[in-house]
Amino acid sequence: MRNISDIIEGYLKAIIEEGQxxxxxxxxxxxxxxxxxxxxxxxxxxxxxxxxxxxYAVESKRGGGGYIRIFRVQANSRKELIEHILGGIQSGASYTMALDVVYRLIEEEVITERESKLILAAVDRRTIHQPLPDRDIMRARILQAMLLTLIYEQRN
Incomplete structure (x- = not known):
């Protein structure tokens, strides 16, 4: 059964998709x-x-006429998407960040469900049995290696 957060997320995403x-x-x-x-x-x-x-990118304006604006950021190509993700994990990646990256790669049809499971297994905290912040640095390096491989595979 879906929780309220899932329902709200689905509602907001549906509105984003409806808009031009x-x-x-x-x-x-x-x-x-x-x-x-x-x-x-x-x-x-x-x-x-x-x-x-x-x-996504989010901006907000507080006050009586305030709003929250949510933008869907579209990459021009898979290579550009992967390069953008690589830029975001240079200094380390928490497991939550890794989940979000994998979620986006699935959503953009860059990887399959099976590949996502392999990536998440490789970057899980039980696999990288190191204390923080070393674990986040190691996780980022593993993700970077996998993402660079995806860029290379697309060229062939």
Missing amino acids: CGTIEIKRNEVAEKFQCVPSQINYVIKTRFTAERG
Whole structure:
């Protein structure tokens, strides 16, 4: 059974997909009222489900006429997408970041479900049995090697 965060995420993504420009502008209180939840639940969904690693940018304006604008960031090619992701994990990658990256690669049809499971197994905390921050640095290196391989494979 889906939880409220999944439902709100699905609703916001559906609105983004319906629009021509891949952007939505919402009022947090209005969305919270629609789903009969507290406004902080909307903040949580946006912060955790609409990240740069998942291919989104978010901006907000506070105050009476405030809004939250969510943009879907589209890469021109798979190579550009992978290079963008590589830039975001230069200094390390938490497991949550890795999940978001893999989620985006599946969504953009760069990798298969099977490949995603292999990547996530390789970067899991039980596999990289190191203390932080060494674990996040090692995880980023593994992801970088896999992503660079994907770029190389696309050229052939």
